[in-house]
Amino acid sequence: MKGRFDRAFRLVTGLTLIIAAQANAPAQDEPPPAKTLAPGKGVELTTARCVLCHDATHITRTKLSRGEWEFNIKNMIERGAPIAPAEIAPILEYLAAYYNREAAPPPPAAATTTAEGDPAAKLLNANACLACHQTDKRVVGPSFREVAAKYGANSSAATTLAAKIKQGGSGVWGPVPMPPNAGLSDADLQQLASWVLRQK
């Protein structure tokens, strides 16, 4: 038993040295950082403001104290993050709750009851929608808010938008095409379309 322990200990020490030497290379045995932010109150705003210049792993692999997150957000704003003064507090609350090295995250049950849009936020993240869309600013494609405003009163809007997200295309908002998302299930497409329509 002791020999096995020593071997394991040496292995861990060795790995630590390798990791230290390679700075950012992830250890092979460790699970990779999550590609989307943990569901919970504030996740949509944080995703919309923070997953623009870099992917969500910059956040999911990081655990900071509340004060350090506050500093990080200021730092990101200095780097150009489009965060309004009133949005700092909810983003800080979210990060300090879910990525705090001094406190455990709230249990998932509490999270799902407070954030009903989470499955859609996950889909938006996983399918790179946010690379071209934001909720209230035009990027490559229209803002989700202007899409919701345009189709809001139309009862078949969710079906129309689900089909458009699946097939892609151009001409409604301008000449730039949206690429197709043929791999998404009908349920996911419906979820995305109805989430977009709620962003009024």
Ligand code: HEC
């Ligand atoms: C305008 C672009 C931009 C936005 C928006 C942005 N960041 Fe960053 N972020 C950067 C740059 C540039 C770096 C440093 C270079 C790098 O690590 O890729 C960085 C690095 C980080 C790091 C260090 C990650 C690491 O492991 O090295 C964290 C944590 C981080 N950002 C969190 C956030 C959070 C939280 C938000 C939202 C409040 C945010 N970022 C929004 C540009 C941005």
Ligand code: HEC
């Ligand atoms: C490479 C950039 C890009 C990506 C990625 C992208 N879109 Fe788009 N999206 C666009 C463009 C450009 C348009 C405008 C197309 C047009 O004018 O017909 C658009 C239009 C839309 C519309 C409005 C459709 C209409 O006919 O009015 C919705 C809804 C939408 N996108 C949702 C999504 C969702 C959800 C995803 C992720 C699954 C996504 N987009 C990924 C660029 C993109």
